[in-house]
Amino acid sequence: MLSQSLTHAAQAPAAARPARRSRGLQCRAQAATGTVVPPRPKNELLVGLVEALFKFPPFFAFAAKNARAMIVKRGEKMGMDFQAEIDALRSVDWDEEVAAARDPTVKYPSYYKKPFHAYPDGNLAMEPALEMTVAARSVHSVVYDPEGKKLDPEGDAKLRSTFNDCTKVLLEEQGARPVQDILDVGAATGLSSLALLKAFPGSQVTGIDLSPHMIAVGRYLQRQRNADQAAAGQQPEQLRFVHGAGEDTRLPDGCMDLVSIMLVCHELPAAASQAIFAEAFRVLRPGGALAVMEMNPASPIFQRIFSNPFPYVAFKSTEPWLLEYLSLDMPGAMTAAGFLPPRQLENSPRHKTVVAVKPQQ
Numbered sequence: 152m153l154s155q156s157l158t159h160a161a162q163a164p165a166a167a168r169p170a171r172r173s174r175g176l177q178c179r180a181q182a183a184t185g186t187v188v189p190p191r192p193k194n195e196l197l198v199g200l201v202e203a204l205f206k207f208p209p210f211f212a213f214a215a216k217n218a219r220a221m222i223v224k225r226g227e228k229m230g231m232d233f234q235a236e237i238d239a240l241r242s243v244d245w246d247e248e249v250a251a252a253r254d255p256t257v258k259y260p261s262y263y264k265k266p267f268h269a270y271p272d273g274n275l276a277m278e279p280a281l282e283m284t285v286a287a288r289s290v291h292s293v294v295y296d297p298e299g300k301k302l303d304p305e306g307d308a309k310l311r312s313t314f315n316d317c318t319k320v321l322l323e324e325q326g327a328r329p330v331q332d333i334l335d336v337g338a339a340t341g342l343s344s345l346a347l348l349k350a351f352p353g354s355q356v357t358g359i360d361l362s363p364h365m366i367a368v369g370r371y372l373q374r375q376r377n378a379d380q381a382a383a384g385q386q387p388e389q390l391r392f393v394h395g396a397g398e399d400t401r402l403p404d405g406c407m408d409l410v411s412i413m414l415v416c417h418e419l420p421a422a423a424s425q426a427i428f429a430e431a432f433r434v435l436r437p438g439g440a441l442a443v444m445e446m447n448p449a450s451p452i453f454q455r456i457f458s459n460p461f462p463y464v465a466f467k468s469t470e471p472w473l474l475e476y477l478s479l480d481m482p483g484a485m486t487a488a489g490f491l492p493p494r495q496l497e498n499s500p501r502h503k504t505v506v507a508v509k510p511q512q
């Protein structure tokens with residue numbers, strides 16, 4: 152998350168760039184695109200210099216601090232007090248909450264224990280979990296502006312709802328089974344899970360995440376929502392959080408209708424995405440589907456970021472598996488896991504929705 156704000160921060164001073172595509176969503180589904188490697192910046196010398204700068208700890212710390220400050224500043228510009236939201240969560244006794252969320256039998260893959268998003272302990276720490284909601288709202292506030300500048304307080308909600316809208320179109324187009332049981336892989340604190348519950352009324356969502364800190368914050372926020380709902384005479388939400396790995400969910404075979412993976416694959420080595428797709432295939436019922444929403448390397452916005460040395464290095468230095476994600480042949484990995492060839496829609500000028508169905512037999 153923070154990496155994207157580092158990237159946006161890096162882009163900010165640049166001159167106005169031409170809008171290359173309309174704000175509208177792509178309406179026609181197509182076969183999912185395979186590997187698209189965006190061009191590297193041409194000026195290798197400058198890339199080397201910027202890389203050296205980012206490897207210099209005081210500069211990296213300065214850039215990370217600025218990116219965090221920008222998250223809060225964007226909130227202010229949108230009329231929201233993001234700092235107060237983070238501070239309110241900081242007052243909770245998280246040691247106890249995290250201990251209750253942690254499943255001691257869960258093994259962390261080595262790729263997961265790296266610094267991510269300028270957080271030294273990656274997602275295995277309180278800070279990213281406490282900042283998750285405001286970081287998502289800040290980073291995604293610019294997603295639908297081709298210039299990446301105009302702030303939309305609804306950007307995050309829109310990114311998630313357009314994903315689920317595209318998923319529904321692609322499920323219907325491919326004759327997938329009706330959706331009742333959903334697995335949300337990499338659910339973090341539940342933003343993607345809540346969007347799924349809203350998009351598929353009456354469904355039951357299991358949100359799994361490797362970070363006990365994310366699960367702890369997700370459960371805490373859920374308790375608050377459920378208390379509000381109970382006071383209003385409503386039923387508790389049908390979402391359960393599980394601490395675990397997407398590649399080893401420990402769920403029974405064939406218990407899900409939809410496995411959703413929102414904004415997770417760019418944080419994984421290609422082999423881990425492949426393993427998670429295989430696990431999704433196992434837990435899905437015949438006719439069930441896998442839906443992935445991710446950055447679209449083929450989009451003009453990503454091509455632009457990757458051809459500019461500063462955003463390129465900023466992005467890469469806070470997303471350890473970004474280049475691996477770019478090398479991932481997503482349709483190839485899905486069909487290798489047993490799925491039918493996936494179909495794709497673009498749900499933002501820089502994100503794609505890819506849906507693959509498990510054959511009926």
Ligand SMILES: C[S@@+](CC[C@H](N)C(=O)[O-])C[C@H]1O[C@@H](n2cnc3c(N)ncnc32)[C@H](O)[C@@H]1O
Binds near residue numbers: 287359
């Ligand atoms: C960028 S966040 C996305 C969260 C959420 N899906 C959303 O859209 O807001 C990625 C999440 O994936 C989790 N994650 C990464 N690798 C995972 C894995 N192998 N299994 C389960 N969760 C994983 C991280 O802990 C993190 O919470």
